[in-house]
Amino acid sequence: MAIDARLLAGLAAEIRRGAVIVTGTNGKGTTCRMLSAAMRASGLQPILNAEGSNQVTGLVTTLLAHASRSGRLPDDDRDIGLFEVDEGSLPEILPQVSPAAVVFTNIFRDQMDRYIELDYLTRRWKQCLRSLPAGTTLVLNADDPRLAYLASELDNPRIFYGLADIEHRRSAVDCTSDFPRCPRCTGELGYSCVFYAHLGHWECRHCGLARPQPQVYAAKIGLAGSASSRIQVVTPTSEPVLEIPLPGLYNAYNAVAATAAATACQLPSIALPAVENVTAGFFRMERVTIGGRDVHLTLAKNPNGYTEVLRTLLGDGRPKHMLLALNDRASEQQPDVSWIWDIDFESLRGLVPAAVLSGNRAIDLAVRLKYAGWMGAAAADLAIEPDPVRGLNLALERTPAGQPLWVVSTYQVLWQLRDWLCRQGLVSALWDS
Amino acid sequence: MAARKLAIGYLYPEAMSGYGDRGNLASIMRRCEWRGIATEVRELRLGDPVNPDEVDLFVIGDGGEFHQRLIATDLADVKGPAIREAVSQGSALLAVGAGYELLGRFYQPCRGVELPGASLFDTWTIQQGADLTAASCTITEARADRVIGDLVVQWGDDLLVGFENHSSRTYLGLTACALGHVVVGQGNNGDGLEGVRLGGAIGTYLRGPCLPRNPALTDFLIRTALLRRYADAELAALPDGLEHTARDTAVRRLSAVKRAAVAAS
Numbered sequence: 001m002a003i004d005a006r007l008l009a010g011l012a013a014e015i016r017r018g019a020v021i022v023t024g025t026n027g028k029g030t031t032c033r034m035l036s037a038a039m040r041a042s043g044l045q046p047i048l049n050a051e052g053s054n055q056v057t058g059l060v061t062t063l064l065a066h067a068s069r070s071g072r073l074p075d076d077d078r079d080i081g082l083f084e085v086d087e088g089s090l091p092e093i094l095p096q097v098s099p100a101a102v103v104f105t106n107i108f109r110d111q112m113d114r115y116i117e118l119d120y121l122t123r124r125w126k127q128c129l130r131s132l133p134a135g136t137t138l139v140l141n142a143d144d145p146r147l148a149y150l151a152s153e154l155d156n157p158r159i160f161y162g163l164a165d166i167e168h169r170r171s172a173v174d175c176t177s178d179f180p181r182c183p184r185c186t187g188e189l190g191y192s193c194v195f196y197a198h199l200g201h202w203e204c205r206h207c208g209l210a211r212p213q214p215q216v217y218a219a220k221i222g223l224a225g226s227a228s229s230r231i232q233v234v235t236p237t238s239e240p241v242l243e244i245p246l247p248g249l250y251n252a253y254n255a256v257a258a259t260a261a262a263t264a265c266q267l268p269s270i271a272l273p274a275v276e277n278v279t280a281g282f283f284r285m286e287r288v289t290i291g292g293r294d295v296h297l298t299l300a301k302n303p304n305g306y307t308e309v310l311r312t313l314l315g316d317g318r319p320k321h322m323l324l325a326l327n328d329r330a331s332e333q334q335p336d337v338s339w340i341w342d343i344d345f346e347s348l349r350g351l352v353p354a355a356v357l358s359g360n361r362a363i364d365l366a367v368r369l370k371y372a373g374w375m376g377a378a379a380a381d382l383a384i385e386p387d388p389v390r391g392l393n394l395a396l397e398r399t400p401a402g403q404p405l406w407v408v409s410t411y412q413v414l415w416q417l418r419d420w421l422c423r424q425g426l427v428s429a430l431w432d433s
Numbered sequence: 434m435a436a437r438k439l440a441i442g443y444l445y446p447e448a449m450s451g452y453g454d455r456g457n458l459a460s461i462m463r464r465c466e467w468r469g470i471a472t473e474v475r476e477l478r479l480g481d482p483v484n485p486d487e488v489d490l491f492v493i494g495d496g497g498e499f500h501q502r503l504i505a506t507d508l509a510d511v512k513g514p515a516i517r518e519a520v521s522q523g524s525a526l527l528a529v530g531a532g533y534e535l536l537g538r539f540y541q542p543c544r545g546v547e548l549p550g551a552s553l554f555d556t557w558t559i560q561q562g563a564d565l566t567a568a569s570c571t572i573t574e575a576r577a578d579r580v581i582g583d584l585v586v587q588w589g590d591d592l593l594v595g596f597e598n599h600s601s602r603t604y605l606g607l608t609a610c611a612l613g614h615v616v617v618g619q620g621n622n623g624d625g626l627e628g629v630r631l632g633g634a635i636g637t638y639l640r641g642p643c644l645p646r647n648p649a650l651t652d653f654l655i656r657t658a659l660l661r662r663y664a665d666a667e668l669a670a671l672p673d674g675l676e677h678t679a680r681d682t683a684v685r686r687l688s689a690v691k692r693a694a695v696a697a698s
Contacts, residue, residue: 088572109451117451117497120575175455179447186503188479335583336596338641341456363679367645370675371459 004056009096011063012081014073017044019081019097020261021090024105024147026305027254028054028084030246031105034258034278036082041274042267046082051282054086056093080265087121091128101264102132103139104147105257108197109178109339110302118146118178126151137264141257142214143199145180145189149209152183161260162201162214164234165221168249169193169200175344176304184209195249196311197304216260221252225316226285233259238269243276246285248312250305283414288427290396294404297417301410303342310343313406314351322352323395325359325388325409337361345372354381354398358391359413388416437665438471439658442488444512445496445504446476449532452598454494456642457527460651461490468669470655479507483515488524489658491516495530495640501540505548508535513551520553525657526634529643533628533636534558534601554629554636555606562600575600583687584618584639586627592616593647594683595639603638605629612637617687633657646680648673 012019020035022028029051036046049062062083067073085093087107094102104125107118129138129151142148142162173179173191177198182189187206194200203210215236222230224247231242231252242255258275280286283299298313300306313320328335349372357365362384374380383398385391392407399405407417421427443458458474465472477483496504516536520526528536537556540548544564550557562578563570584597593613602622605611611621612628612635620627620638628637633654637643644651652668659666 091571117499119497119499120570124570124572177447178451181499181503336452336581336598336640338453338456338596341453341459341642341645342450363675363682364646366675367679368456371456371463371645373463 004060005092005096007060008056008093011060011067011073012097015047015079015081016075016077017080018100019083020101020103020265021083021085021094021097021099022103022105023085023087023090025087025108025110025302027105027250027257029281030251030254030278030284031103031257032082032084033281034254034275035261037274037277038258038262038267038271039080039082041271043078044080045076045078046080048082049084054084055089059083059093091124094128095131098133099136101137101139101261103257103261104141104150106141106144106199107146108302108304122146129154132156139257139260139264141253142212143195143201145183145198145202148212149183159216159260159264160212160214161216161256162211163195163221163252163256164217164219166193168195168221170196173198176307176342182207182209196308216256216263218252218256223247226313231255235259235263235269235272238272240272242273244278246278246280248308250308288421290426293396293399295407296404297407297414299411299414300408303339306343306408309408310348314348319351319353320406321395321399321403322355323391323405323407324355324357324365325391325413326361326365327359327410327412328361329412337364340365340368345369345374349373352380356383356385356391356395356398358385358388359409360386362386388413389420392417436471437659437663438473439465439489439662440487441472441474442477442483442491443474444477444491444493444532445479448500448504449494449496451497451500452495452530452640453642454529457494457529457644458492460644461492461655464648464651464671465655467671477512479504480511483512485515485519485522488519489661490524490654491526493528493532495532501531501535501548505535505540509549509551516551517553520632520634523633523657523661525654527654528636530599530638530640533638534603536636537603553634554631555609556603556629556636558601558603560601580619582618583683584620584627585616585684585687586613586620586639587616588613588650591649592680592684593639593643593650594680595641595643597638597640599638617691646676646683648676
C-alpha cells in the first residue's frame, strides 16, 4: 500500500496538465465519462481509470498502463488525469495526486458495513482536503447539504453546481433521504424544493444558512422517458443545450457536475456540448440484444440509486418486465442487505407486471416486495431464481415478444451475466472497450 | 370481532432510521393490515412530548454517532419517563442498535462525557475501539474493533436472524433479562447473550432489519400491544412461507460458513 501510494505520487506528478478527481456516492463514473468527452473535444488526452479501479492500486495500474518501459509517463502536454475515486479511498489518494480540481457528486448511504457512517466519511473528506494546494478548485453540489459547505474554512476556489428547474421537484424529502442537518449549526433543514432524497433547495430553519447559488446549473430539464434527456445548462460563459443519451434526473446532475468541472478546468465553452457524446458505461442502462430482444442492464447498489433507477424506468407509467437481482458480498463477510428496505418500492407497485428475482439474496428481495405490497391486489407475477444466468433466461421466456427486458441489479450478478453474455458472444469483453 | 386499532409511536423517524429500519415499521403495519387490525403511526421527533396512554407500540431504530448525540438528552428527559410508564402499562417496544443502547442507563463513548440513557432497560453500553470523531481515524482503524456480520439468536424455540454492525458492548444489570442466546455472531458483548427483554419491550443488535425475516418476533410485539388495549389478542395465522425460507436460507448459509471455518482452523 505504501509503495503504491509513492508510485501514485510519482506518476501523478508527471502528468503535464495535472489531474481532476471525481468522487462521491453515485454518478462518479458517468460524470467522468461526460467530462472526458469535453476534454477530448478540447484537444486533451484524458487518462481515465476504468470502472471500479478507483482505489490506490487501480489508479497506479491505470497510470502504469500509460507509462513507457522505463516506468515514466510520456511527456505530452495534452495529457490530463481524470480519476474516479472511491469515496472511502479519497483520504489516501488526495495527498498523492494534488489535483487541479476535486469534484464531489453527492453523498448517500452506501456500503455502511464498509464506510461505517456518512458523518464519519464526510469528516474524513474535510480532514484530507486540508492537504490540498491552495489553487485546487472544489467543485461542489450545492443541492447536497453535506457537500455544499464542505471544508468552507479553506480559501480554495469553489464552483457550485445544482438544478434550477423546479418543474421536476417532488412533494417532499423521501425515504431515501439521509436527513442531513445544517452543516453550520446542526439545526433542522427546510426545503423549498426537493429533487430526490435530500437533494434540493434547502435552508436551515435555525440559523438561516442556505444552499449557495450555483454558478453552473440546469435551467431547464426535459426528460424523455427511459432513454434520454435534454438539459439547458447555464455556466458563467455559455448556455449549452445538452442532448444526453441517458435518462433521469440523476443524469442531469451528472451533466451539470461534468460541465462545472469543465468550467473549473477552464476548458473552452465550445467543448462543453461534447458532454453529449457520453456513452452508457457498463451497466448504466447498457443495452444488449439477446435473441432479437433488447435487454437493458442497470446497476443499482444503494437505496438512492435503486430508487432513482426504478423511478426513471417506470416514470413513463408503462408497465415493464424486469429482472431484479440482489447479492451480498458474502466472500468479504459483508452480508448487509438492509438497505433494500429504504428503496421506495411502495410507490412503484403495479408498474411491473412480471419480474424474476435473482441473486444469492433473491429471497430477501422477495420478502421486501411482499411487504411493499407487490404481492397484494396489484400483484406482480414474481418468480425466484437465485442463479443469475437461469434467472435471465427465465425472465426472457416470460417477457412477451417485442418487449424489452430491464435488468436492475447489484454488481456481482451483473458481472456474472456479463461473463455469460461474453461467452455467448453477445457482448465484447471488458478489455476491448 | 370488533375492529381493533393500534397506535404506533415511531421515535425520531429521520434521525434513527439509518439501516433499513423502516422495514421494521413496514413489517408491523403490514402484518396488522393483513389481519384487519388498523394502525396509526405517530412520528415522535425531537422536542415532541409523549403521552404514555396513547402509544401501544414504540419503534426506535438505529443511527450513527452524530444522531445518537443529537437525540440522547431528548430521549432521556423529554420522552424517557413516558416510555417507561407506557411499557410498565404493557406497551410493546422495539429498539435496535443505537436506539437499544440509548434506552439503557448510559452510553459511554470512547472519548468525552457519557450520554444519558432513558433507563428503560437495566443495561449500559461502552463504546470500544477507534474514536470515529478523531480526525485521523482511518477506515481500517474504524473497522478494527467493530463487530460486522450475521447474527443468529436462539429466542425460546425460535431462531432469530439478522446482521450486526457495532463497536459498542452492552452489559446487562442484575435485573435485566437477555432477549436470547447467541448462536452465530457476538451479540451484546461476547458473553453469549443478545439483547434485552422487559415485558413487551425488546432491545436488540439485530439489524437486517430484524422483523421482516423474523415474523414471530413481529407478532410478539403486535400481540403485546393488542393485550394492552383489548381483551382479545388473538392473531390469525399468516402464510409466512417466504419469510421462513429467507430465515432458513440465512441459517443454512451461516452453518456452511461456520463448518468451513472449523474445517480450516
